[in-house]
Amino acid sequence: MIYFVLVMILIFTEVYNVWRCVLLIEFKEVTKVFQGLNGSFNALDNVGLSVKKNEIFGLIGESGAGKSTLMRFINALEVPTRGHVIVDGIDVSTLGSRKLRVFQKDIGMIFQQFNLLNNKTVEENIRLPLELHKYEKPLSVEEVLSFVGLEDKRYAYPGQLSGGQKQRVGIARALITRPKILLCDEPTSALDERTTEEIIRVLKRAHQTFDVTIVIVTHELNVIKQLCDRAAVLEDGRIIDVISIENNAGETDGPVKSYYERVLEVLKDE
Numbered sequence: 001m002i003y004f005v006l007v008m009i010l011i012f013t014e015v016y017n018v019w020r021c022v023l024l025i026e027f028k029e030v031t032k033v034f035q036g037l038n039g040s041f042n043a044l045d046n047v048g049l050s051v052k053k054n055e056i057f058g059l060i061g062e063s064g065a066g067k068s069t070l071m072r073f074i075n076a077l078e079v080p081t082r083g084h085v086i087v088d089g090i091d092v093s094t095l096g097s098r099k100l101r102v103f104q105k106d107i108g109m110i111f112q113q114f115n116l117l118n119n120k121t122v123e124e125n126i127r128l129p130l131e132l133h134k135y136e137k138p139l140s141v142e143e144v145l146s147f148v149g150l151e152d153k154r155y156a157y158p159g160q161l162s163g164g165q166k167q168r169v170g171i172a173r174a175l176i177t178r179p180k181i182l183l184c185d186e187p188t189s190a191l192d193e194r195t196t197e198e199i200i201r202v203l204k205r206a207h208q209t210f211d212v213t214i215v216i217v218t219h220e221l222n223v224i225k226q227l228c229d230r231a232a233v234l235e236d237g238r239i240i241d242v243i244s245i246e247n248n249a250g251e252t253d254g255p256v257k258s259y260y261e262r263v264l265e266v267l268k269d270e
């Protein structure tokens with residue numbers, strides 16, 4: 001009997017350890033209280049959620065639901081009032097400032113408004129993370145520029161680029177450090193439909209090529225459908241569901257449709 005119990009404990013421990021290795025990001029009973037003009041309020045309320053290694057995970061919900069705050073916990077741009085955020089086995093809130101900077105090196109981020117420096121060239125923008133920290137095996141500027149298809153824009157300034165090109169530069173800047181996690185905050189919200197599709201393709205390729213786990217905040221359900229493996233639905237600071245997305249290959253696998261083809265598709269009544 002004792003032998004049986006020991007074997008069961010061993011099996012349980014092994015299964016538990018394998019499961020822990022699969023998880024990359026864990027939110028444990030996370031609450032965020034902000035002080036507003038009318039007193040304090042819970043932006044996030046007792047959130048529990050896990051993101052697996054190599055997943056593309058979406059955070060969706062209406063404006064003010066708490067999506068960005070939840071994502072900003074992952075790279076400690078925001079700190080929970082209560083609860084724990086565990087990333088790759090590390091409780092982020094326990095890190096001192098030096099260890100936190102090292103930890104943040106593994107996490108890249110892209111933004112809705114691209115956050116490029118207008119007085120620097122594309123190349124200088126892409127190199128910025130390498131000037132802030134030392135990385136063991138960064139990619140080269142040539143590699144990331146070729147990856148996002150902007151070799152010819154190396155010496156251009158952001159003001160000379162379209163929105164989609166600016167976002168590609170943002171992606172190149174995030175990828176040059178070979179991050180384990182890529183956080184995307186409304187990456188396509190400032191872009192039209194066709195450019196959105198192009199950015200989705202680049203993100204999918206980045207996921208496949210660099211084994212990067214992606215967490216994306218967006219209000220665009222089509223982006224979630226085409227890109228994500230799973231998505232959490234937030235409402236008033238609570239997670240009301242986590243949905244597995246059946247087929248995320250979808251439309252982005254065929255050729256990119258021209259703007260005119262899309263106009264006909266939507267406006268022509270046949």
Ligand SMILES: Nc1ncnc2c1ncn2[C@@H]1O[C@H](COP(=O)(O)OP(=O)(O)OP(=O)(O)O)[C@@H](O)[C@H]1O
Binds near residue numbers: 035068
């Ligand atoms: N620094 C802050 N101080 C006070 N309140 C804040 C702060 N940051 C966010 N909030 C509030 O917390 C709530 C959640 O904000 P959050 O930005 O996470 O929502 P969201 O779902 O990302 O919304 P959106 O889609 O509009 O960006 C909102 O009511 C917001 O006003």
